[in-house]
Amino acid sequence: MKFTWFHLMPYRYLPEDFKEKYHSVWVDIPRDLYDPKVGHRLYNDYLDQLEYADAMGFDGLGVNEHHQNAYGLMPSPNIMAAALTRRTRNANLVVLGNSIALYNPPIRVAEEFAMLDVISGGRLIAGFPVGTSMDTNFCYGEVPATIREKYYEAHELIMKAWAAKDVFSFNGKYTKLRYVNLWPKPLQQPHPPVWIPGGGSVETYDFCADHNYQYSFLSYFGYIAGKKVADGYWDVMAKKGKELNPYSLGFAQVVAVSETDEQAEKDYAAHMDYFYNRCLHVYDGFADAPGYRTVKTIKAGMLGQVGDQAAMRREGLKWKDFLEQGYVIAGSPKTVRERLREAMKSLNCGHLMLLQQIGSMPPELVRKSTSLFATEVMPYMRDLWTGFEDKWSPKRDLPQADFAVPNPVHFEKRETNGHARVSAAATASAEVRSAK
Amino acid sequence: MNTTQTLLNGKFSLEMQVYGSGEPLLYLHGAGGLMPVEPFLEELGKSFKVYAPQFPGYAESTGNENIDDVIDAALFYHELMDELGIPTANIVGHSMGGMLAAEVAALDVHRAKKLVLIAPAGFWIDETPIPDLFAAPLNAIAPMLFHDPKSPAAQMMTAIPTDFKALETMYVERVKRFATASKFLWPIPDRGLKKRAYRIAAPTLLIWGDDDKLISPVYAKEFTSRIRNSKLELIKNAGHMVMYEQQEALVGAIRNFLKG
Numbered sequence: 001m002k003f004t005w006f007h008l009m010p011y012r013y014l015p016e017d018f019k020e021k022y023h024s025v026w027v028d029i030p031r032d033l034y035d036p037k038v039g040h041r042l043y044n045d046y047l048d049q050l051e052y053a054d055a056m057g058f059d060g061l062g063v064n065e066h067h068q069n070a071y072g073l074m075p076s077p078n079i080m081a082a083a084l085t086r087r088t089r090n091a092n093l094v095v096l097g098n099s100i101a102l103y104n105p106p107i108r109v110a111e112e113f114a115m116l117d118v119i120s121g122g123r124l125i126a127g128f129p130v131g132t133s134m135d136t137n138f139c140y141g142e143v144p145a146t147i148r149e150k151y152y153e154a155h156e157l158i159m160k161a162w163a164a165k166d167v168f169s170f171n172g173k174y175t176k177l178r179y180v181n182l183w184p185k186p187l188q189q190p191h192p193p194v195w196i197p198g199g200g201s202v203e204t205y206d207f208c209a210d211h212n213y214q215y216s217f218l219s220y221f222g223y224i225a226g227k228k229v230a231d232g233y234w235d236v237m238a239k240k241g242k243e244l245n246p247y248s249l250g251f252a253q254v255v256a257v258s259e260t261d262e263q264a265e266k267d268y269a270a271h272m273d274y275f276y277n278r279c280l281h282v283y284d285g286f287a288d289a290p291g292y293r294t295v296k297t298i299k300a301g302m303l304g305q306v307g308d309q310a311a312m313r314r315e316g317l318k319w320k321d322f323l324e325q326g327y328v329i330a331g332s333p334k335t336v337r338e339r340l341r342e343a344m345k346s347l348n349c350g351h352l353m354l355l356q357q358i359g360s361m362p363p364e365l366v367r368k369s370t371s372l373f374a375t376e377v378m379p380y381m382r383d384l385w386t387g388f389e390d391k392w393s394p395k396r397d398l399p400q401a402d403f404a405v406p407n408p409v410h411f412e413k414r415e416t417n418g419h420a421r422v423s424a425a426a427t428a429s430a431e432v433r434s435a436k
Numbered sequence: 437m438n439t440t441q442t443l444l445n446g447k448f449s450l451e452m453q454v455y456g457s458g459e460p461l462l463y464l465h466g467a468g469g470l471m472p473v474e475p476f477l478e479e480l481g482k483s484f485k486v487y488a489p490q491f492p493g494y495a496e497s498t499g500n501e502n503i504d505d506v507i508d509a510a511l512f513y514h515e516l517m518d519e520l521g522i523p524t525a526n527i528v529g530h531s532m533g534g535m536l537a538a539e540v541a542a543l544d545v546h547r548a549k550k551l552v553l554i555a556p557a558g559f560w561i562d563e564t565p566i567p568d569l570f571a572a573p574l575n576a577i578a579p580m581l582f583h584d585p586k587s588p589a590a591q592m593m594t595a596i597p598t599d600f601k602a603l604e605t606m607y608v609e610r611v612k613r614f615a616t617a618s619k620f621l622w623p624i625p626d627r628g629l630k631k632r633a634y635r636i637a638a639p640t641l642l643i644w645g646d647d648d649k650l651i652s653p654v655y656a657k658e659f660t661s662r663i664r665n666s667k668l669e670l671i672k673n674a675g676h677m678v679m680y681e682q683q684e685a686l687v688g689a690i691r692n693f694l695k696g
Contacts (some may be wrong), residue, residue, distance in 0.1 A: 144618050293611075435499040
């Protein structure tokens with residue numbers, strides 16, 4: 001069993017009456033709700049948290065891309081991943097991912113991912129989502145009817161660029177390039193592992209199965225509702241005669257650990273409420289532009305991740321309901337161990353993506369939940385899926401001697417423009433555990 | 437009225453409503469598509485032979501994957517006119533259909549004998565943005581499209597079925613129609629008509645409901661200022677769906693203009 005510590009990076013200070021007073025957390029949220037001074041603190045807190053997860057032995061650190069919203073403050077997850085390359089050593093960098101239809105030309109993603117892979121010493125996992133309808137259609141203006149076609153073409157270009165031995169031309173419908181010649185190329189050859197995040201579009205199952213990509217189901221409904229999607233995926237895999245290897249499925253789950261079940265409610269209930277009622281308060285009209293989801297997916301009865309239908313399902317749910325219905329796995333280490341094991345077994349899932357900072361949760365609670373998980377839960381779940389090979393993680397075959405470590409940083413006391421700079425010395429390498 | 441299925445170039449199969457007899461009139465519907473029967477076309481059928489195809493992707497018409505943009509759409513209509521044996525005809529278009537009708541007439545100036553554009557899309561004025569119909573919840577659509585959203589016509593056009601199966605069918609149909617329309621209208625319905633509208637040679641009548649809350653009548657000047665032989669007629673007490681609110685006035689205006 002592998003564990004990725006996933007950050008959404010929400011804005012933690014939406015007003016109490018946000019759901020009642022404001023139209024949507026996404027697309028047209030008023031700009032004056034964002035205070036960049038607060039943002040400065042948040043980004044740095046959040047990077048601290050990811051670095052802490054690395055130090056605590058998680059297998060992966062997850063970041064992703066969203067636009068014009070308070071739910072997740074990463075228009076460019078690559079910037080966050082780049083920041084993480086320097087102060088982390090062990091964990092893989094799970095960029096889940098870049099919405100490749102939005103990049104013009106999409107070769108930009110092949111380049112930036114190659115840079116991340118090279119800087120990090122071959123630790124990148126490359127995620128290629130279509131992106132939510134809010135992000136792609138409403139914020140970035142992509143035509144809903146053609147976004148999937150554009151996505152597939154961008155994917156083809158990126159994979160070709162990674163695999164090519166020579167300069168080639170690409171005559172696509174959406175991108176035309178006379179010279180494609182990727183510099184730098186990824187350290188992992190032929191390319192980093194590819195994970196495809198999905199929200200339940202049936203086409204994604206086939207796409208993953210046909211390309212041997214890992215399918216990462218990103219849901220907010222939790223593992224009980226998620227079983228329908230996981231089963232759909234495994235059905236497709238079985239029909240195509242693929243190995244039913246749990247590591248080819250990733251699943252995102254809200255997980256919160258405390259000393260006892262009672263304490264977990266005290267610690268986390270308010271922050272869950274913030275997440276479900278403020279971070280996910282998406283105006284229904286932005287949830288699913290006509291044509292964004294295919295008719296096939298709609299007819300399969302797939303529930304949209306956001307919008308009125310999703311909100312209605314959550315309406316009036318209390319802490320106890322969130323736990324019972326599997327939206328959240330929370331409680332004492334023992335409770336979490338048992339529920340999670342049951343959840344992962346029922347999904348046949350080898351890559352758990354944990355959401356441990358959720359909603360308005362402050363740094364000290366994030367640290368507590370993360371630390372308890374790493375010491376009291378994770379070790380007891382490592383035995384799951386021991387018979388299977390994880391073919392969807394970086395091989396990490398860069399020799400230790402070649403692995404670059406940042407130089408210690410020394411700040412010297414000096415006067416700059418009349419302002420005295422504080423003297424400080426820090427060794428970056430001291431803050432993280434030494435390499436495995 | 438009868439409904440025919442027309443094949444075109446092996447690429448399209450078209451469901452088409454045909455009304456009446458007389459001089460040919462090609463009707464291009466808006467983003468919402470055609471109702472099973474269109475009373476105002478029936479009325480026009482008393483003076484004209486009306487051809488009203490469902491655009492590819494709408495109703496039973498297929499081949500939408502062969503159309504990416506307004507140029508493809510205009511060429512599609514050119515081919516259809518040839519196929520129907522009406523290489524030149526009166527062309528009437530509403531909303532998205534008005535935008536496409538203008539393209540049909542601008543790209544080949546010999547196609548339109550006369551041109552009628554009813555509240556056409558095709559332009560964008562920053563000061564007068566067009567509300568986002570694609571993001572509108574079902575209960576916000578009637579006020580956007582109708583002068584009187586409480587009228588029986590408005591209520592019927594925008595009724596939300598309570599039966600789940602019917603709701604799903606309606607939802608899927610709406611997705612199919614709007615997904616197609618998004619190729620011309622998303623996110624802003626400007627696809628370069630401003631460069632080409634000057635080419636339109638046919639006498640052109642712009643018709644606008646005076647209370648159009650979707651595409652404001654101020655958009656009329658984008659057309660009348662570019663199309664040399666054009667004029668505007670405002671219809672009182674009508675919103676965007678002029679044909680369902682003021683059928684008589686609309687049909688009268690079209691008939692007078694085309695027969696005049």
